[in-house]
Amino acid sequence: MISQTAEYALRAVVYLADKGDAPQTTQQIAEVTRVPTGYLAKVMHTLGRSRIVHARRGLHGGFTLAVPPEKLTVLDVVQAVDPVQRIEHCPLGIPDHKSLCPLHARLDDTAAMVEKALGASTISELLAVAKRGEAPKPLYSSEDARGS
Amino acid sequence: MISQTAEYALRAVVYLADKGDAPQTTQQIAEVTRVPTGYLAKVMHTLGRSRIVHARRGLHGGFTLAVPPEKLTVLDVVQAVDPVQRIEHCPLGIPDHKSLCPLHARLDDTAAMVEKALGASTISELLAVAKRGEAPKPLYSSEDARGS
Numbered sequence: 001m002i003s004q005t006a007e008y009a010l011r012a013v014v015y016l017a018d019k020g021d022a023p024q025t026t027q028q029i030a031e032v033t034r035v036p037t038g039y040l041a042k043v044m045h046t047l048g049r050s051r052i053v054h055a056r057r058g059l060h061g062g063f064t065l066a067v068p069p070e071k072l073t074v075l076d077v078v079q080a081v082d083p084v085q086r087i088e089h090c091p092l093g094i095p096d097h098k099s100l101c102p103l104h105a106r107l108d109d110t111a112a113m114v115e116k117a118l119g120a121s122t123i124s125e126l127l128a129v130a131k132r133g134e135a136p137k138p139l140y141s142s143e144d145a146r147g148s
Numbered sequence: 149m150i151s152q153t154a155e156y157a158l159r160a161v162v163y164l165a166d167k168g169d170a171p172q173t174t175q176q177i178a179e180v181t182r183v184p185t186g187y188l189a190k191v192m193h194t195l196g197r198s199r200i201v202h203a204r205r206g207l208h209g210g211f212t213l214a215v216p217p218e219k220l221t222v223l224d225v226v227q228a229v230d231p232v233q234r235i236e237h238c239p240l241g242i243p244d245h246k247s248l249c250p251l252h253a254r255l256d257d258t259a260a261m262v263e264k265a266l267g268a269s270t271i272s273e274l275l276a277v278a279k280r281g282e283a284p285k286p287l288y289s290s291e292d293a294r295g296s
Contacts, residue, residue: 074254
């Protein structure tokens, strides 16, 4: 439904949201999110360009979220790395399909529904549900979570 | 939202639904659906294995739908070639995430919503909307449609 890249970006963003102001290195993020380091480095670069994360250089450098997690939606993260594909024009390029045919209209309606659903969840909500003990904490086993 | 392969499969199925009992060759389907012939041949093979299309060999052979289009949903076609990815277990493999964390629960809810939406549309409905003149006919320009 969402791509591997989007899934990895969401893990990284959830992790940074949990860590607050403390910068996290690619290595640290890769370990907890269980994403290959090279792949994660590319994802972090894209998130940086979209101003979702902020990179601080230097000895105590690393990544922090550039947007408060209560203002950052799941959709924002997905759109930054691998956007939901909407269908604006006939994919077959038929010139007089100025409005979409029923097949493509139905597929685009579904894409719009996905955007709406992902846009309705903020990153801070995902962590809050776990904090209230209603679900496991994203990325952590309950043992790690106790220590974090 | 859906893959290129699923989009191509849907075009082929809509075309066959429109053609009824008359078998259509890969070449004929490829032309109207504007899908590269080699790619389409693979898609048709997969649709055949899933018993959505029926292949008749020989001189007047070709593909017909194996399921009445009023009983065939958009979801059936998508699931046959490139299924909607549901999240049943923690993708990070965290052993004590027996129920999904809020991140993966939210993503799976969205996938479930997509399944439901695509399952609510039959192939015959997509053609019926166009027949009533409420939208352009899938795959055809209005000029071709007059002749078909």
